Amino acid sequence: MKILKEALDILFPQCCLICGKMSDVSINKVPVCKKCLADMVLIPKYQRWQFCLSEPYKGDRYPGLPLYICFVYKGKVTDLIHRVKFGQRAELARMMGYLTGNSLKADGVFVDAVIPIPLSYGRLMERGFNQAEEMGIEISRILNVPVLTGVISRPKETKRQAELTDDSQRARNISGAFSFNPNYSVYGMTILLVDDVATTGNTLHEASSVLLENGADNVLCCAFAGNRTVKNAETY
Ligand SMILES: [Zn+2]
Known part of the structure; x- marks a missing residue:
């Protein structure tokens, strides 16, 4: 053989x-x-945890949500994510999950379950797979916890966050995008919410809010890559 x-x-x-x-x-x-x-630039260990929203706003019901980012979103990391999304390479998304999962494990992150950020039905049909779900499957395997894929859905067709340049436009675009499936319970759980890229953090923040409103005890957000100039943590 x-x-x-x-x-x-x-x-x-x-x-x-x-x-x-x-x-x-x-x-x-x-x-x-x-x-x-x-x-590919791996973010130093002590800078991987940041606050979820790069532009915190007054009246946020869940301020200070933690966000874990592995790689700087530039150079080959950008190419990699582009290949996943537009070259339809699900195996690359699983590799991103493998790298993220091992990094989380090495940094001692413990959660009860992993939830990937869902795609809308239209976007899922267009791409054929959900890159965050492919990542989530690998992360759950490495952290040895379940991956829950039906808990939140995305009934609202939103514009791609990357197409919007203004922070307030991005916040409006994603507002109300996620809904909770009442057949599931996340009561008292610590959830790891997974996405491929975090820029303003609005998508992860919105999905976290839905989980916290429905009984989750704690939500930790994580992304394979991020490109923000961090205002609320050390820059990298
Ligand atoms: Zn190469």
Whole structure:
């Protein structure tokens, strides 16, 4: 079997799923390359926890929600996320979950369950998979807790947050986007809410609010990458 695999590798060399050049390393069985990995900037351990909203607002019912970010959203990390979303590479999203899950585990994060940020039905049909859900499955496996995918849904079709430049537009766009499925209970639970990218934090904050309103004890947000110039924590 090993010989067959080696022969196949020579005949059909695998390409890095991020840059398309020859792969020389794999992460969680996903072929990538050392050059791409070297370009991905891991946020130092003491700067990974931030506050969820980059622009806290007066009257926020859940101020100071914690957000954990692994990588700086630039360079090859941007390419990687672009490949996931527009190249329909679900395995890359699972790799992102693998890296995030291992980072959370190494940093001693304990939760009762993982909930991925859902996509709207239209966006899910367009992409064929939910990148946050693919990440959540890997994270739940690494943290050894369940992943709950039907608890919150996204009935409202919203614009892509990245298309909106103004913070208040982003907050309005996402407001009321999520609904809670009453067939589930998150009462008393500490939930890890997962998304691929966090910029203003509005999406994670809105989904957290829905979980907290429905009995969750605590919500920790996490994202594979973030690009904010942090106003409420140390910059990186
Ligand atoms: Zn590469």
